Amino acid sequence: MLNRRKLIQRLTAFPFVGGLVSTIPFASAIASPKDPKRELFKEFGVRTFINAAGTLTYMTGSLMHDEVLEAINSTSKEFCLLDEVQDKVGEKIAKMVHSEAAVVTSGAFSAMTLALAGILTGKDEKKVAELPHIAYTGMKSEVICQKSHDIVYNHALTNTGCKIIQVETAEDVDKAVNERTALLHFLHIESDKGKIQHEEWVALGKKHGIPTGIDMAADVPPVSNLWRFNDMGFDFVVISGGKAMRGPQSAGLLMGKKHIIEAARLHMPPRGFNIGRGMKINKEEIFGMYVALEKYINQDHDKEWKEWEDKIAHIQNTVNKISGITTEIHVPPLGNHTPTLRITWDAAKVKVTDKQLREAMRFGTPSIELGGGTANSVNVTVFMLKPGQEKIVATRLKEELNKATA
Numbered sequence: 001m002l003n004r005r006k007l008i009q010r011l012t013a014f015p016f017v018g019g020l021v022s023t024i025p026f027a028s029a030i031a032s033p034k035d036p037k038r039e040l041f042k043e044f045g046v047r048t049f050i051n052a053a054g055t056l057t058y059m060t061g062s063l064m065h066d067e068v069l070e071a072i073n074s075t076s077k078e079f080c081l082l083d084e085v086q087d088k089v090g091e092k093i094a095k096m097v098h099s100e101a102a103v104v105t106s107g108a109f110s111a112m113t114l115a116l117a118g119i120l121t122g123k124d125e126k127k128v129a130e131l132p133h134i135a136y137t138g139m140k141s142e143v144i145c146q147k148s149h150d151i152v153y154n155h156a157l158t159n160t161g162c163k164i165i166q167v168e169t170a171e172d173v174d175k176a177v178n179e180r181t182a183l184l185h186f187l188h189i190e191s192d193k194g195k196i197q198h199e200e201w202v203a204l205g206k207k208h209g210i211p212t213g214i215d216m217a218a219d220v221p222p223v224s225n226l227w228r229f230n231d232m233g234f235d236f237v238v239i240s241g242g243k244a245m246r247g248p249q250s251a252g253l254l255m256g257k258k259h260i261i262e263a264a265r266l267h268m269p270p271r272g273f274n275i276g277r278g279m280k281i282n283k284e285e286i287f288g289m290y291v292a293l294e295k296y297i298n299q300d301h302d303k304e305w306k307e308w309e310d311k312i313a314h315i316q317n318t319v320n321k322i323s324g325i326t327t328e329i330h331v332p333p334l335g336n337h338t339p340t341l342r343i344t345w346d347a348a349k350v351k352v353t354d355k356q357l358r359e360a361m362r363f364g365t366p367s368i369e370l371g372g373g374t375a376n377s378v379n380v381t382v383f384m385l386k387p388g389q390e391k392i393v394a395t396r397l398k399e400e401l402n403k404a405t406a
């Protein structure tokens, strides 16, 4: 990849260069669009890196499997009806995840918006067109969720025009439910922070006759979470496609009750009289998502876990030899469920802050991104590494930590 020095050399080779944009005509002169090996990252001077941090949106999520890319490529050569693809792919996905119906969405966030929109309007097209202006329409307008579950992503729900009502206990739910309540929403990754657990949440929904939904965007592995919440009785479940499943970053799944999915689809392209017209997902992404899901369900998860443990052990054994370093492996129980190495140092012996270490790794060769920690710790995951990269991460960490110890 183009390191900074080379980039600067390239920039200064041109007298008129004021910024990166000016490198584009130059680069396209050496890389014709017909060149199968065209390297767009280099052409644009975009830094690429080894991802030892995790599936983070700002780091572009995950790397799609080759099979996903093949699905995208092979389906890009013909026309078909967008709805027909969604019908047929959705039917197969629903069987795989034990739901009545499913649809591929442009991510977990849009799946939440579309599901709630569908709940509010049903299949009434007049109501579909009215969202998000729900006042005086007779539509419901409130979503109940536990205080600890009310995170930024709930903006997906308020996009419909609804507001969030926070609760803490089951009694709070009983009091908060009224004729305006549209949904009881649950967030799996914060379930240990709430007083009400999944089963009780579903039971509260049933008791009050109100649908329940769950956001489990980043919460495979374990693979069983794909059907666990459908089996449990949630009316809809959303997950991201471009995190551990390694589908397109722009894709996700909405699974759930048939009437909700059917109504949600009225809010989606190709229809355009709705709030979801901008949440388009193309045929290639739909097929790509399907293939990613299929591959994820059928892969050997025990074998993969063992590979992660071996890679973590390699990095751990390498940095453990440095004096002042302690390491610990933990597995986040609810989301990003993968062996994670926390490297902590004695600030008196190892003179570096976490920020400095992460920058040294970022601007080293090759560039490596680590997970954030505290002032004197960082986190390392290996589930987004390509084969062999754990050796590079270990060596570079050792170099930088040794430097700080000297």
Ligand SMILES: *Cc1c(COP(=O)(O)O)cnc(C)c1O
Pocket: 057, 106, 107, 108, 109, 110, 153, 189, 215, 216, 217, 218, 239, 240, 241, 242, 251, 252
């Ligand atoms: C990542 C994430 C989302 C958003 O998912 P997208 O697939 O990027 O739309 C929503 N909720 C939670 C908890 C997430 O981690």
